Amino acid sequence: MLVANDWTEYEIIDTGGGEKLERWKDIILRRPDPQIIWPLKRETEEWKRADARYYRSSSGGGRWEFAKKLPERWTLNYDNKLSFYIRPTNFKHTGLFPEQAANWKWIIEKIQAADRPVKILNLFAYTGGATVAAAYAGAEVCHVDAAKGMVQWAKENVELSGLGKRKVRFITDDVFKFVQREIRRGSKYDGIIMDPPSYGRGPGGEMWKLEDSLYPFIETCTKVLSDQPLFFLINSYTAGLSPTVLKNIMIRTLADAYRGSISSGELGLPVTKSGFILPAGILARWEA
Numbered sequence: 581m582l583v584a585n586d587w588t589e590y591e592i593i594d595t596g597g598g599e600k601l602e603r604w605k606d607i608i609l610r611r612p613d614p615q616i617i618w619p620l621k622r623e624t625e626e627w628k629r630a631d632a633r634y635y636r637s638s639s640g641g642g643r644w645e646f647a648k649k650l651p652e653r654w655t656l657n658y659d660n661k662l663s664f665y666i667r668p669t670n671f672k673h674t675g676l677f678p679e680q681a682a683n684w685k686w687i688i689e690k691i692q693a694a695d696r697p698v699k700i701l702n703l704f705a706y707t708g709g710a711t712v713a714a715a716y717a718g719a720e721v722c723h724v725d726a727a728k729g730m731v732q733w734a735k736e737n738v739e740l741s742g743l744g745k746r747k748v749r750f751i752t753d754d755v756f757k758f759v760q761r762e763i764r765r766g767s768k769y770d771g772i773i774m775d776p777p778s779y780g781r782g783p784g785g786e787m788w789k790l791e792d793s794l795y796p797f798i799e800t801c802t803k804v805l806s807d808q809p810l811f812f813l814i815n816s817y818t819a820g821l822s823p824t825v826l827k828n829i830m831i832r833t834l835a836d837a838y839r840g841s842i843s844s845g846e847l848g849l850p851v852t853k854s855g856f857i858l859p860a861g862i863l864a865r866w867e868a
Contacts, residue, residue: 581846583857584681589656594627594853596620604666604674605656607631611672612642614819615859634672644668655740658684662712663740665733675707675733679847679860683773683813684713690771690810690867691717698810701762703755703774703801708734710773710813711748712741720747722769726780728752756793759800768806774798775815790818798833809838812866815847826864840868 591603597620600613610630620627631650636642653667658681666674687710691698698719702711707730711723715738725731731752738748751758755774776797780788798814805812812834814826827844835842844864848857 581848581857581859582682582863583848583850584679585850587658587678587681589658590678592849592851592858594620594624595851595856595858600851600858601627601630605654607650607654607666609668609674610634612636613858632668634668636672641670642672661716661741662709663742664707664709664712664737665740676709677860679849680709680815682847683815683863684709686865687713687771687773687811687813688717691719694770694810698770699768699806700771700773701759701769701801701804703759703772704776704780705734705773706730706775708737710775712737712743714771714773715743715746715748716741718746719771720749722749722751724751724753724755724758726752726754756788756797756800759797759804763800763803767804769804770806770809771811771813772801772805772809773813773815774801775817778818790816790821795829795833798829802833802837805838808868810868814864815861816863817861821862823862823864826862830864830866834866838866838868840866842866 589605593601593603595616596618598612598616599610602609608630610633631648632644632646634642634644653665655663656666657663664676668674700714700719700721702723705711705723705725708723711721711734714721723734731750735750776790778790823844827842830842846859847861849860851858
């Protein structure tokens with residue numbers, strides 16, 4: 581398991597009863613997490629004093645309940661290098677997945693070690709955590725997501741991190757259609773990052789279902805890899821999917837064409853009070 585254990589401005593304070601108590605800089609949030617199936621030992625004052633709590637609805641979705649007025653958004657810094665805007669969204673998320681810091685470190689190391697110009701394609705790129713990391717490392721980045729609002733948020737994160745003058749191209753589009761156009765244009769990338777959802781729709785109503793779409797999509801993406809690629813990284817939050825499945829797909833699509841190594845595993849975050857590691861998604865990596 582890869583544990584993102586070097587945050588200073590983010591912390592999981594405690595877990596239990598299907599919830600996690602988190603510190604996002606100086607704001608405390610209480611959010612549900614399906615991995616937390618153990619009971620809460622005791623609902624301390626710390627839990628009760630959370631600045632905001634997200635309640636799931638039995639009919640789907642949910643709502644935030646605020647104990648005090650929060651800023652419309654605030655900033656979170658990672659390793660004195662990367663900065664991100666944080667705000668509670670309607671779907672319990674905050675615009676950032678802190679466990680991805682384990683991947684950001686790896687992305688930065690791989691790009692800087694290449695010691696040459698590098699082009700990165702970030703697909704299903706959300707608010708741009710990996711985009712910011714790759715741009716910080718000196719890569720030219722193409723950031724693609726179907727949600728216009730997320731792409732705008734990513735632009736603002738790049739600016740916030742002081743990387744506004746780096747070569748970052750922001751695209752709002754269906755990722756599959758975009759990659760197919762890049763193949764026709766002869767575009768090539770030295771690294772590909774993707775964080776596909778379990779289900780989704782593109783801007784034109786295109787349907788995405790991970791189990792049906794992931795393998796052919798990865799196979800298509802290999803056609804835009806350069807002659808000397810650095811890496812291919814897949815993240816997933818799909819419940820019940822094993823990291824070995826992602827590894828097997830990479831073996832099928834990448835091992836014959838490129839030398840290198842393939843690994844897979846879980847991402848996790850430390851819990852301060854219990855010493856637990858909270859699982860927070862899976863990944864597979866091919867690297868030269």
